[in-house]
Amino acid sequence: MASVRGLAAPSSEAQELYMLLKYPHMQALLSAHDSVAQRDYGPVLPPLPDKLPDNEEPMRIVCLVKNKQPLGATIRKDEKTGNIFIARVIHGGLADRSGLLHPGDKLVEVNGQKVQGLQPEHVIQILVRSQRNIHFKVIPNSPQPINSRATLYVRAMVDYSPLQDPAIPCPDAGMAFSKGDLLEIVDQRDIRWWQARKLHSASLCCGLIPSTNQFRSKQRELWWSQPYQAHTCIRPLSAGDVGEEEVTDEIKYIETDEDFEFVSEEGENGEHMQGLYIAGFRHSLRVWRRKSYLRRKPSCYSCGVGICHDTSANLYEEVVHYQRHIDDPPRLIVLIGPSGVGVNELRRRLIKINPNTYQGPISHTTRPQNMGEKNGREYHFVPKEMFAYMVVNNKFLEYGEDNGHMYGTSLDSVKDVLDNGKICVIDLEPNCINSVRTKKLMPYIIYVRPPSPESMRQTRKDPHFLANSYIKRCFHDKDFEEIEEASRAMEGKYRQFFDCVIVNDDLQDSCMDLFTAIQHAQEEPQWVPASWVVPVHP
Numbered sequence: 001m002a003s004v005r006g007l008a009a010p011s012s013e014a015q016e017l018y019m020l021l022k023y024p025h026m027q028a029l030l031s032a033h034d035s036v037a038q039r040d041y042g043p044v045l046p047p048l049p050d051k052l053p054d055n056e057e058p059m060r061i062v063c064l065v066k067n068k069q070p071l072g073a074t075i076r077k078d079e080k081t082g083n084i085f086i087a088r089v090i091h092g093g094l095a096d097r098s099g100l101l102h103p104g105d106k107l108v109e110v111n112g113q114k115v116q117g118l119q120p121e122h123v124i125q126i127l128v129r130s131q132r133n134i135h136f137k138v139i140p141n142s143p144q145p146i147n148s149r150a151t152l153y154v155r156a157m158v159d160y161s162p163l164q165d166p167a168i169p170c171p172d173a174g175m176a177f178s179k180g181d182l183l184e185i186v187d188q189r190d191i192r193w194w195q196a197r198k199l200h201s202a203s204l205c206c207g208l209i210p211s212t213n214q215f216r217s218k219q220r221e222l223w224w225s226q227p228y229q230a231h232t233c234i235r236p237l238s239a240g241d242v243g244e245e246e247v248t249d250e251i252k253y254i255e256t257d258e259d260f261e262f263v264s265e266e267g268e269n270g271e272h273m274q275g276l277y278i279a280g281f282r283h284s285l286r287v288w289r290r291k292s293y294l295r296r297k298p299s300c301y302s303c304g305v306g307i308c309h310d311t312s313a314n315l316y317e318e319v320v321h322y323q324r325h326i327d328d329p330p331r332l333i334v335l336i337g338p339s340g341v342g343v344n345e346l347r348r349r350l351i352k353i354n355p356n357t358y359q360g361p362i363s364h365t366t367r368p369q370n371m372g373e374k375n376g377r378e379y380h381f382v383p384k385e386m387f388a389y390m391v392v393n394n395k396f397l398e399y400g401e402d403n404g405h406m407y408g409t410s411l412d413s414v415k416d417v418l419d420n421g422k423i424c425v426i427d428l429e430p431n432c433i434n435s436v437r438t439k440k441l442m443p444y445i446i447y448v449r450p451p452s453p454e455s456m457r458q459t460r461k462d463p464h465f466l467a468n469s470y471i472k473r474c475f476h477d478k479d480f481e482e483i484e485e486a487s488r489a490m491e492g493k494y495r496q497f498f499d500c501v502i503v504n505d506d507l508q509d510s511c512m513d514l515f516t517a518i519q520h521a522q523e524e525p526q527w528v529p530a531s532w533v534v535p536v537h538p
């Protein structure tokens with residue numbers, strides 16, 4: 001700049017250069033460059049002592065610059081010798097990134113203070129008090145064992161809080177996670193405590209999480225310590241129940257409010273739309289489900305392994321990043337949501353707008369065929385015995401009873417849609433999720449969440465929007481609260497299975513969100529259970 005200034009008649013290029021160099025951010029850039037070029041950063045280490053005693057063990061002097069991040073190391077005391085050791089170095093933490101401190105290193109001095117014989121709490125106090133730099137003298141441990149397994153990606157299947165876990169060696173070093181979080185496990189050397197970080201999290205630093213072994217032993221402890229409890233779960237529908245006249249309390253659903261009005265099944269049930277038939281299992285069971293959801297206790301049978309009792313829940317599910325190949329069958333799209341949120345409406349609109357791409361499976365029913373209905377179009381009409389046979393042979397993904405008739409969605413009917421190259425869209429009760437979570441169907445599970453009761457009041461105030469088209473009546477405030485409550489319960493229990501959440505506020509927007517989510521599911525890489533992609537060896 002001085003040179004340009006010295007010119008009597010600077011050229012236009014020289015003037016432009018002068019202007020550029022004058023910008024503060026340009027000057028800051030040049031200054032940063034000079035600092036890096038001169039290595040004018042980092043701590044200044046104290047000089048090595050001139051005379052080192054011959055018999056002294058090789059020692060490492062480590063200087064770490066304290067910043068807002070945690071040190072990322074834990075210590076332990078050997079009660080016999082009084083020696084203090086580094087117990088664990090947390091991946092991504094300050095100590096780990098220095099590459100100078102390792103598990104098993106013996107701590108000799110911290111900031112010039114000898115630590116042998118001190119209690120770990122004292123050492124921590126010294127660390128807390130140190131201002132800018134922390135100086136360690138350590139006797140390095142022998143070579144570090146190499147991490148036996150490469151990074152593992154998992155989905156958390158339970159909620160975990162280190163602050164509420166009395167077993168964790170250092171709660172501050174623990175990492176809390178929630179059901180459905182994707183975790184990157186970077187260190188499994190310790191059989192009980194692994195180190196992991198959350199995927200897509202800004203923090204590089206890992207935290208301690210229980211290993212599967214640790215979790216299992218905890219489960220066993222819990223199991224032994226629990227008093228004996230007789231099973232109070234309701235009896236699941238069994239093949240023997242098919243066709244029984246009697247309806248149990250759990251599925252007695254019809255309220256006696258006078259503003260309830262029944263719509264006859266004829267003409268309504270098959271959702272006939274301009275030559276397009278969207279028969280739906282959910283539709284048929286709408287009343288049963290709507291009134292029964294909150295009162296019904298989930299049966300052990302229906303809730304599936306790993307959900308009913310915490311003691312049998314899995315802690316993690318290994319996942320891999322999967323990109324669907326263009327020749328692979330489309331992934332099954334599963335919509336889940338509390339009754340009344342609009343699952344059926346969204347599915348219906350999706351199929352109506354693009355019937356060449358999306359289709360629902362044709363359900364089976366034992367109810368008589370109505371005039372104008374065609375077997376295999378609205379429903380597969382089957383005799384009770386046939387339905388019972390299919391139940392016994394696990395042909396259904398989901399089945400249930402409505403008004404004395406059985407309805408079910410069979411696996412084959414879903415496969416028929418997929419084999420036709422269409423995207424099969426089904427709605428499902430969440431307790432049946434396990435029946436579709438298979439390598440063959442590769443379901444992409446979309447949860448339809450209600451907006452706040454206030455928003456629902458706004459969007460569902462048109463009398464055209466009936467709370468239930470089987471029983472014609474408008475939404476009441478009580479419905480919105482019920483839906484919100486049911487949604488909270490559903491998410492609390494099943495959110496680890498949801499690949500995507502759509503809030504069904506404005507109908508148009510929700511439809512767009514659904515389109516986008518389905519496109520995303522079919523075309524972009526997704527985290528799926530490793531067992532769906534990696535061949536399982538016996």
Ligand SMILES: Nc1ncnc2c1ncn2[C@@H]1O[C@H](COP(=O)(O)OP(=O)(O)OP(=O)(O)O)[C@@H](O)[C@H]1O
Binds near residue numbers: 282340345
């Ligand atoms: N975003 C929305 N805005 C306004 N009305 C909606 C919206 N979504 C759904 N509805 C209406 O709410 C009512 C219930 O929707 P729908 O039948 O799809 O519920 P559902 O979740 O399938 O519950 P169920 O299983 O009890 O039928 C319908 O009348 C539908 O038109």
